[in-house]
Amino acid sequence: MTSRDDRDALRHHGDVDARSGLLDFAVNVRLRRPPEWLHKRLVAALDRLGSYPTAADDLAARRAVAERHGRAEDEVLPLAGAAEGFALLPALRPRSAALIHPSFTEPELALRNAGVEVTRVPLDPDEGYRLRPEEVPEEADLVVLGNPTNPTSVLHSADAIRSLARPGRVLVVDEAFADAVPGERESLAAERVPGLLVLRSLTKMWGLPGLRIGYALGSPELLERLTRLRPHWPVGTLGLEALIGCCEPAALLESEQAAAEIAGYRDELITALDTVSGVEVLRPAAAPFLLLRVPEGERVRELLRERGVAVRRADTFPGLDGRHLRVAVRSPEDNAELVAALRGVLGSREAAGSAATTREATTE
Structure with a gap:
């Protein structure tokens, strides 16, 4: 059972520590506003806000992300920020979840609030918070970790992460900061590991925390399970436009x-x-x-x-x-x-x- 104080701590984010007028080292966003080319692109899309996002809009965004990572279009799911991906995890109906810590707290909060049994797998500071796959309980049918990890800045090896995959297990890798790593080394975004779900964010690199846009990468079957209870039009026109623009060669x-x-x-x-x-x-x-x-x-x-x-x-x-x-x-x-x-x-x-x-x- 998690106490109210514990859940309040899990809800804490860096924007609470930042305040207008302070030099902000609390929030991990590269830019204070989107770059000019992206700003203009989003402004031009404002005229389309009088209509609902269409299936064609969604397909164009999925196609752009798919081309960026060498995936198929049905292996891409646009999200209202990577945080939406964490909020959707209970839809997978895990029996036992293992969360690698220290790490971003939203996945644990979403799972605990849904009544999912959660086991924390603490990493050893004396070992530089290095991932030890053997410490993850075999019975866990959902494993969540970040790479690179917030807040430790540790980058785990792709081999170590792959070794966590098991039949019947969903392996969730939060790659919200992967595009800030030169060459995106150790990323699994382009890989089709069974049960792998990779979450990405546009917020950090492109100065878009107010837009809430990201995406998930995984098998079509896994993405379908993830969206079982999702409402219509979860990602708006501007978010889909940002996805397309930020996946173009010049943006990359x-x-x-x-x-x-x-x-x-x-x-x-x-x-x-x-x-x-x-x-x-x-x-x-x-x-x-x-x-x-x-x-x-x-x-x-x-x-x-x-x-x-x-x-x-x-x-x-x-x-x-x-x-x-x-x-x-x-x-x-x-x-x-x-x-x-x-x-x-x-x-x-x-x-x-x-x-x-x-x-x-x-x-x-």
Whole structure:
């Protein structure tokens, strides 16, 4: 049985930690607004809002996603955000679900609210939260994990994830941040593993959290089971238009260039954070965010807010505690402000080392 406090924690998202006027490191969205070409495309589609989305609109979107991943059209399901995919999981009627943690909490919340038995499979921080397939209960007929994982930024190997597939089991892989990984390495989006369901989001890369658009990839039979209780027109005209546009070659090239840029910014940010006293960065990191462990994390978070910087509390993720914070990777200029604010709160390692040396010399 899950307590009310536990479910409230599972409902927590980074947008709650961000506030107007703060430099936002709490929400993992690359852009503050869609790129100009996508903005224009969506504006042009506004004239079609007087009509319901048609089967042809849906087919065009599915065809675009299918071509992007080398799939068939009936292996694609447009979603009102990847979060809708999590909300649909109870329709699969699992008897026992295993959720790999720490990870995004929406799948667990949806399953628990539907009365599904859930087992948490905690990953070991001393092993860098590396996936251990042998820890997943054999009886689980639904397994859910993220890759790369929110909030740890860990990228699991595709081989390790594939090994979780079993006859009679649905394996759900949340790839909401896969397009932020150069080459989308370790992605299973193009693979036809029996029982595999891959969820993708356009929100993070393209600055579309207000539009709510994503998609699922899986066998036609699995997608049909997933949508058994779904209402008509779950994805609107603008969402379908965004799917088409973001799967075109020019958009994919932009996405790949952005992923490489993010990776460089992330590595620079890790180097800078290593100079801040008391900050431990989980590595290796592969996503457009970092998991930090700091002393008195709640106090540090509040002091950062006073300095105009918002970071995401991470104690709401199963397996983490008040020492953990998640920070998005931003531009070098914004990242420098985050590091400066953390130094202002915690000090620098160099200063701490000098102080320690001075104390030792004084006591000799």
